[in-house]
Amino acid sequence: MISAIIIPITFGVMIFLWLYNKPDQMLVSLGGAIVAIISLIFIDGQPFSIVVDILFGTEANGFINFHSLLLSLGMLFVISVCQETGVFNYLAFKVVQRTGGHRFQLMFILCSLSFLFTAVLNNILAVYIFNLHSFFCYELHSDFPSNCYIR
Numbered sequence: 001m002i003s004a005i006i007i008p009i010t011f012g013v014m015i016f017l018w019l020y021n022k023p024d025q026m027l028v029s030l031g032g033a034i035v036a037i038i039s040l041i042f043i044d045g046q047p048f049s050i051v052v053d054i055l056f057g058t059e060a061n062g063f064i065n066f067h068s069l070l071l072s073l074g075m076l077f078v079i080s081v082c083q084e085t086g087v088f089n090y091l092a093f094k095v096v097q098r099t100g101g102h103r104f105q106l107m108f109i110l111c112s113l114s115f116l117f118t119a120v121l122n123n124i125l126a127v128y129i130f131n132l133h134s135f136f137c138y139e140l141h142s143d144f145p146s147n148c149y150i151r
Helices: 003-020 023-045 048-056 063-083 089-099 105-122 125-140
Strands: none
Touching: 003 023, 023 048, 048 063, 063 089, 089 105
């Protein structure tokens, strides 16, 4: 069970690299996944089917991991299309326009949207959408007239 030591150390190194943005985050994630797979298969001698069961789930749990992966992938496509077509820009503009730039109203609306997205979607996808929407709201403040800035 050497991988029980290697994988947490790898995870700690990944977090350190993510915090300081030294290499690309995707490469860090991929490297961590490769280290975990290599440590499970070659060092601990686990069969490859164990790695597949971890990634996609088993028949006993209804392949729940595979369904989560597919849902995340599909929502990433939807989010990408919405971002390219300007849906988030439009929503952010409307939210900032309706609140008039008041920070407490804006915070209340963004928290409410986060709550609603989390109730409908899983937590990871709600974080994706909430972060994009919040970023576009923040970005709009530089284009807004000076009397509509957050007060």
